Structure formats: C-alpha cells, structure tokens
Amino acid sequence: MNEVRRLLPDRHTVSHPASPERLRERGFDQALAKAMAMSSEAIIAEIIASGIKGRGGAAFPTGLKWSSVNKAAGQTKYVVMNADESELGTFKDRVLLEEDPLGALVGLLIAAHAVGARKAFCYIRGEYREVEHRLARALDILQQEGWGGPDAVDVEIRRGAGAYIAGEETALFNSIEGKRPEPRVKPPFPTNKGLWGSPTLIQNVETLANVAVLFAHDAAWFTQYGTKDTAGTKLIALSGHIQHPGVYEVPFGMPLADILHAPDLGGSLAGSGRLGAVLLGGAAGTFLSPDEVATSRLDYASLGAVGASIGSGAVMVFDDTVDLQWVLTKLARFFAEESCGQCVPCRIGTQRIMEIAEQGNLWTRNQDLRALSQAMRDASICGLGQTAPLALLSILDRPGLRRDA
Amino acid sequence: MGNSVTLMIDGQSVTVAEGTTLRAACDQAEHVVPTLCWHENLTPANACRACVVEVKGSRTLVASCSRVAEDGMDVQTASERVLNARQVVAELLLSVSDAKLAPDLLHLAEMSSADPVRFTGGATWAQPVRQDNNLYVRDLSKCILCYRCVQACGDDAQNTFAIAVAGRGFGAHIDAGFGRDLPESDCVYCGNCVAVCPTGALMGKTEWDLRQQGQWDESRITQTETICSYCGVGCELDLHVMDNQIVKVTSPQDHPVTHGMLCVKGRYGYDFVQSEDHH
Ligand SMILES: Cc1cc2nc3c(=O)[nH]c(=O)nc-3n(C[C@H](O)[C@H](O)[C@H](O)COP(=O)(O)O)c2cc1C
Ligand code: SF4
Ligand code: SF4
Ligand code: SF4
Numbered sequence: 001m002n003e004v005r006r007l008l009p010d011r012h013t014v015s016h017p018a019s020p021e022r023l024r025e026r027g028f029d030q031a032l033a034k035a036m037a038m039s040s041e042a043i044i045a046e047i048i049a050s051g052i053k054g055r056g057g058a059a060f061p062t063g064l065k066w067s068s069v070n071k072a073a074g075q076t077k078y079v080v081m082n083a084d085e086s087e088l089g090t091f092k093d094r095v096l097l098e099e100d101p102l103g104a105l106v107g108l109l110i111a112a113h114a115v116g117a118r119k120a121f122c123y124i125r126g127e128y129r130e131v132e133h134r135l136a137r138a139l140d141i142l143q144q145e146g147w148g149g150p151d152a153v154d155v156e157i158r159r160g161a162g163a164y165i166a167g168e169e170t171a172l173f174n175s176i177e178g179k180r181p182e183p184r185v186k187p188p189f190p191t192n193k194g195l196w197g198s199p200t201l202i203q204n205v206e207t208l209a210n211v212a213v214l215f216a217h218d219a220a221w222f223t224q225y226g227t228k229d230t231a232g233t234k235l236i237a238l239s240g241h242i243q244h245p246g247v248y249e250v251p252f253g254m255p256l257a258d259i260l261h262a263p264d265l266g267g268s269l270a271g272s273g274r275l276g277a278v279l280l281g282g283a284a285g286t287f288l289s290p291d292e293v294a295t296s297r298l299d300y301a302s303l304g305a306v307g308a309s310i311g312s313g314a315v316m317v318f319d320d321t322v323d324l325q326w327v328l329t330k331l332a333r334f335f336a337e338e339s340c341g342q343c344v345p346c347r348i349g350t351q352r353i354m355e356i357a358e359q360g361n362l363w364t365r366n367q368d369l370r371a372l373s374q375a376m377r378d379a380s381i382c383g384l385g386q387t388a389p390l391a392l393l394s395i396l397d398r399p400g401l402r403r404d405a
Numbered sequence: 406m407g408n409s410v411t412l413m414i415d416g417q418s419v420t421v422a423e424g425t426t427l428r429a430a431c432d433q434a435e436h437v438v439p440t441l442c443w444h445e446n447l448t449p450a451n452a453c454r455a456c457v458v459e460v461k462g463s464r465t466l467v468a469s470c471s472r473v474a475e476d477g478m479d480v481q482t483a484s485e486r487v488l489n490a491r492q493v494v495a496e497l498l499l500s501v502s503d504a505k506l507a508p509d510l511l512h513l514a515e516m517s518s519a520d521p522v523r524f525t526g527g528a529t530w531a532q533p534v535r536q537d538n539n540l541y542v543r544d545l546s547k548c549i550l551c552y553r554c555v556q557a558c559g560d561d562a563q564n565t566f567a568i569a570v571a572g573r574g575f576g577a578h579i580d581a582g583f584g585r586d587l588p589e590s591d592c593v594y595c596g597n598c599v600a601v602c603p604t605g606a607l608m609g610k611t612e613w614d615l616r617q618q619g620q621w622d623e624s625r626i627t628q629t630e631t632i633c634s635y636c637g638v639g640c641e642l643d644l645h646v647m648d649n650q651i652v653k654v655t656s657p658q659d660h661p662v663t664h665g666m667l668c669v670k671g672r673y674g675y676d677f678v679q680s681e682d683h684h
C-alpha cells in the first residue's frame with residue numbers, strides 16, 4: 001500500500017459526494033462546528049502547526065497567508081477558491097471536486113471565518129461543467145445543513161472562459177471584476193489588495209481540502225504523513241507512458257520511482273517500457289532524466305537539488321522513443337496561445353520560442369534562447385512568462401535527454 | 406523629515422520623499438533608467454519592462470516605473486541581468502514593429518547594444534494602415550502595445566473608453582471594439598491617444614498626409630503658444646506651424662489645466678484659422 005487517501009475519500013466511502021451523509025461520513029460537519037467555535041488566531045495557529053503549504057504550485061505557507069489577510073486593514077475581505085486548473089497535465093482538482101466537493105467548500109468556509117470575510121468566490125474552469133454542477137449541489141447541501149443563510153458567508157460560483165492565465169491569482173481577480181484577465185503588478189499582494197482592492201485570501205482547491213481534513217482531525221493526525229519540511233499528502237496527476245494514469249494521493253517524501261512503479265500507483269511504464277524522461281510540474285515544469293527520477297523524492301528539498309519542483313503535481317511520463325523537441329514545441333505553443341500579451345518578454349518571447357521550436361532550431365540557437373529565457377524569467381510580469389522557458393532550459397541543461405543528439 | 410526614505414542606487418546612497426518610485430529615485434541619482442510605456446501623466450502600465458532594475462532580495466527584476474522606493478533597498482540599474490533584459494526587450498520589439506518614428510525605442514536599442522536582427526524572421530506586426538476618419542490615422546504596424554492610448558482614452562484622462570486591448574498573446578492589439586472603424590466606435594476624436602503615442606502608430610491626419618508626401622520637416626516647424634478660444638476652460642495650445650499652416654496642435658504635458666490632454670475642438674478644430682473666408 002503506497003496510496004494514502006485522506007483528501008480523497010477512502011475507497012469504502014459509500015455516500016453520494018454531494019450529500020448530507022457525506023458531510024457526516026467525512027467528519028466535515030464536526031470540522032465546521034469546531035472551527036466556527038474557534039477564534040481567528042486559534043484557527044490560524046492550527047493551520048501553522050499543520051504546516052500546510054499551497055497546492056496550486058507555489059507552495060507558499062498557508063498559515064502565513066491567512067495571518068496576513070486576517071491582520072490586513074479593511075472592513076471588507078474576500079476569500080477565493082481557485083479551481084481554474086488549466087495547467088497542462090494537471091487534473092487533480094477536477095477529480096478532487098468530483099469525488100469530494102464538500103471538502104474544499106468546508107475549507108473555504110473555515111477560511112472565510114478565520115479572516116473575517118463575508119463573501120467567497122469559487123472560480124472554476126469553464127470546461128468543468130459537470131464538476132461545477134456537483135460543486136453547486138454541494139453548496140446547496142451545506143446551506144440546507146445550516147452552514148449558509150443570510151448571516152453566513154455568501155458563496156458565489158464564477159466560471160472561467162477558457163484562459164489559462166485567469167488562474168493566476170490577480171488575473172483571476174480581474175476576471176471576477178469583469179475585466180480582462182491580465183495579471184496585476186505585485187506588490188501590492190492580494191493579502192492587502194485583491195478583489196476590488198480589498199484584502200483577499202486565495203487558495204487552490206486542494207489546499208482548502210487539506211484545511212477541511214485538518215479540522216476534521218487535528219495537527220498531530222495531519223503530520224503523521226509527509227516529511228519534516230512538508231507535512232501531509234499530495235495529489236499527483238499521472239499521465240503519459242504509464243500503465244495506470246490517473247490521480248493518486250501520496251505522502252510527501254515518496255520516491256518518484258515508487259509513484260511510477262508501485263502496483264497501486266503508476267504500475268510501471270507503458271510504451272517501450274524504458275523511461276525517457278519525466279516532466280514534473282506541468283508545462284512550466286522541469287524534465288528529469290531517468291537517473292534523477294531514480295534518486296528523487298516527492299519533496300521540495302529533494303527536487304530542489306535537481307532544479308525541479310512539484311508545482312501543481314503533474315507528472316508526465318515519456319518513454320525513450322519520444323522526441324522531446326516535439327514535446328517542447330507543444331509546450332511552446334501552449335504558452336504562446338495562453339500568454340495574455342500584456343508584457344513584451346512574454347508576448348513576443350513565447351511567440352519566438354514557438355517559432356524556433358517549430359523550425360527545429362531549439363538546439364542550434366542555444367545562446368539566443370538562453371538570453372531570451374533569462375529575460376523572460378527576470379522581466380515578465382507574472383508567473384506565466386517567468387516560467388514559460390523552464391522546461392526548455394531543463395533540456396538545454398540535460399543534453400542527454402535529446403533523442404536526436 | 407519623517408517622510409523620506411533612503412536607499413542605495415548603484416552603491417550610492419539616495420534620499421527621496423516617501424512614495425517616490427524607483428524610476429524617479431534613479432532619475433534623482435542621475436542613473437536614469439530607460440522607459441517606453443511610462444508617461445509622466447499616466448498610470449504606469451508596467452507593460453514594456455524596459456525600466457526593470459535589480460533589487461537585492463527580489464527573485465525577479467522589478468519594474469522601476471511602478472515600484473515604490475523603500476528604506477534600505479539596494480538597487481542595481483546596470484547589473485548583468487538588467488542589461489540582458491533591456492537588450493532582449495529592445496530586440497523583441499524591433500523584431501515585430503516598425504520603430505522608425507519611435508525615438509524612445511531607438512534610444513533603448515542603442516543604449517543596450519541591441520542586435521536588431523537577433524529575433525527577426527518570425528511573425529511581425531505588419532498590417533494595413535487604417536484611415537477611416539479625417540482626424541487621425543492608425544498605423545498599428547508601429548504599435549508596441551504600450552497601453553498609453555488605452556489609458557489616455559480611459560480613466561487617466563478622457564474617460565471615453567473607446568479603445569482597449571483585445572486578443573491575447575502575440576495577437577493582443579489595440580482595438581476600437583470588434584475591429585470596428587473609428588467612426589463606428591465610441592471615439593470622440595479628442596486625439597489624446599495620439600498625443601501620448603510614443604511610436605507614431607497614432608498620428609494626426611495632417612501630419613500623416615504631409616509625411617506621405619515627403620513634406621514633413623521638423624526643422625521648418627515653429628511652435629506658437631496660445632489659449633484655446635472655444636470655451637472658458639483655458640487650455641493652453643501649442644500650434645505647430647509649417648509654411649504658415651497649422652500642422653498639429655498639442656498642449657504642454659506640464660500644463661496645470663490640460664496635462665497635455667485636449668478635446669476635439671482644441672486639437673483638431675483649427676481649419677477655421679486658416680480659412681480665407683472669414684465672416
Ligand atoms: C499562469 C498561472 C496559472 C495559474 N493557474 C492556477 C490554477 O489554475 N489553480 C491554482 O490553484 N493556482 C493557479 N496559479 C497559482 C495562483 O496564482 C495562486 O498562487 C494560487 O491559487 C494560490 O493558492 P495556494 O497557495 O493554495 O496554492 C496559477 C499561476 C500562474 C502564474
Ligand atoms: S508574463 Fe505573459 S501572461 Fe503574464 S502578464 Fe506578461 S504577457 Fe501576460
Ligand atoms: S481620440 Fe480620444 S476618444 Fe478617440 S480613441 Fe483617442 S483618446 Fe479615445
Ligand atoms: S497605438 Fe501607440 S500609444 Fe497605443 S499602444 Fe500602440 S504604441 Fe502605445
């Protein structure tokens with residue numbers, strides 16, 4: 001047994017995902033009752049004790065963020081669930097919301113209570129229509145069970161319209177405000193000036209689900225799994241040349257090799273059966289060589305040593321027949337199509353990388369691409385432009401991964 | 406003097422008033438950073454990234470046009486990363502847009518030793534000129550998407566909101582709504598967008614026609630200061646006169662009433678002055 005199901009309901013759960021029975025079966029009713037009786041400070045202290053970090057990609061300490069929003073000056077505050085999930089190879093929030101929509105919503109209500117927000121938004125990817133229906137149903141259940149109503153937090157679901165960039169937190173605020181989803185310059189940070197200029201707490205779906213299970217138990221239970229640096233479990237979206245692609249929940253610190261090979265996880269490689277590379281963290285992630293995969297663990301420190309990060313939890317597996325130049329071309333096209341176009345390094349830079357890739361010149365124009373990538377990382381406004389060249393750089397740094405080399 | 410902050414700029418200690426941007430602080434220290442989209446009377450758009458500087462402790466470079474100086478900041482205006490970013494920004498823009506009438510971009514290219522062909526060969530902004538009205542011409546092949554026109558048309562000055570950025574990525578562009586011609590849009594022809602455009606992408610029709618005919622000659626243009634006669638607001642006008650004909654009207658950027666912005670009458674209603682037929 002390698003999978004640990006805590007965010008995902010365990011396999012014996014029988015109740016409907018959006019039902020009062022589920023609320024009780026998962027202990028979320030008690031989690032809400034417990035949290036609502038606690039002060040902001042006590043809730044935040046519990047989050048800090050659990051060591052939860054953001055699961056949307058940046059791994060920012062969640063307790064610190066809640067504390068900032070709680071302390072920020074202002075009468076009106078907002079909390080937002082980020083369910084825009086549009087990173088390539090990332091589909092864990094979808095599965096989480098399908099299988100257990102109440103968890104993330106309970107986390108959202110606890111967040112609102114902790115920071116003093118009366119209004120919450122769930123911003124969900126437009127293509128996730130079925131998921132949205134389930135989320136809406138779960139919201140109804142919470143209200144019927146007495147966790148909504150006029151004196152409680154008003155939760156509104158907003159649907160994205162097909163832009164990856166709208167998942168970037170400040171672009172998402174603009175989208176909710178009815179504007180173009182162009183990222184804003186930071187600082188000011190959302191904790192001080194988010195939606196309509198008010199302090200705003202924004203968290204990924206999975207982060208909020210962690211909060212729900214934490215309050216259904218306690219910090220000691222929560223930290224039973226994971227590493228010294230990062231407690232808990234992580235949802236992994238496994239795809240590509242793998243026997244059992246899908247979403248799995250595993251403890252932080254698990255060897256990457258186990259994720260690929262364990263019978264109840266990836267179940268070994270598909271395709272040629274020989275590993276070519278793993279792209280960790282989605283389009284903005286890092287390619288790892290088979291050797292690096294063999295020695296790394298799902299842990300920020302371990303992956304940091306090979307220049308990689310967990311990102312959103314996307315793990316894309318490529319066998320040794322895949323030409324990674326072709327993969328890079330696909331990734332480059334994704335960024336060129338998804339850039340908002342606001343700033344020069346990203347607007348023109350992503351286009352040029354795509355063109356150079358399509359012409360098959362990625363290896364010959366190494367120098368130019370490195371200068372361009374550096375400028376994009378340094379001078380782009382937001383994370384999209386800053387990380388768009390990372391996968392390319394990871395291969396320029398690992399010439400052994402080139403099929404045609 | 407509680408309201409001042411002290412920071413280091415290229416190793417030199419500088420004290421500025423609280424709220425001063427890094428760009429202004431660098432100006433004060435005489436370590437001027439280049440800018441393209443920044444404009445003294447507009448909200449910083451943060452779009453061009455030519456003004457980035459390195460701030461110690463910051464993962465990325467920082468746009469100096471909008472970042473406010475803080476006590477103890479350690480700023481580099483010419484580090485290796487800054488120089489690379491500036492150079493690449495210039496090279497990318499040169500690979501896309503016609504910079505002939507964009508002095509700030511040409512200056513950036515020169516100061517950063519940009520190689521004008523390094524990133525050429527791909528898609529460009531070349532597109533047909535749009536002459537759909539009698540007052541100004543849109544030659545968006547020259548556009549660098551600095552957002553200045555959008556801001557001047559929006560809540561920085563005109564509050565008409567006739568134009569906006571549409572499309573995304575490389576396809577992002579200035580648009581009067583669904584690709585419409587200006588007469589079909591909400592434009593009121595104040596020409597404030599033209600006044601702030603740094604590239605000649607927006608240009609008064611008179612100037613455009615004279616340039617097309619090869620007649621535009623800065624050396625023959627004189628400027629005459631006057632006050633607009635249309636209403637009682639008192640906007641100062643600079644009449645740009647060539648061969649005894651008004652060829653352009655602007656207002657000084659530092660004028661307390663206009664801040665460089667005018668209305669359609671002051672900016673384009675000058676034909677009557679030159680009419681032979683005064684009644
Ligand atoms: C281009 C881009 C797209 C993003 N998309 C998402 C997304 O779909 N979902 C998400 O939770 N975070 C996304 N993020 C990260 C958010 O900006 C933000 O950091 C996150 O929602 C914070 O939540 P967390 O601390 O719980 O991870 C994206 C960031 C960037 C730069
Ligand atoms: S980095 Fe790209 S996506 Fe982000 S603001 Fe700039 S152009 Fe838009
Ligand atoms: S002329 Fe005036 S109203 Fe028309 S687009 Fe320009 S700024 Fe807007
Ligand atoms: S038209 Fe001129 S002012 Fe408007 S974005 Fe383009 S270059 Fe800037």
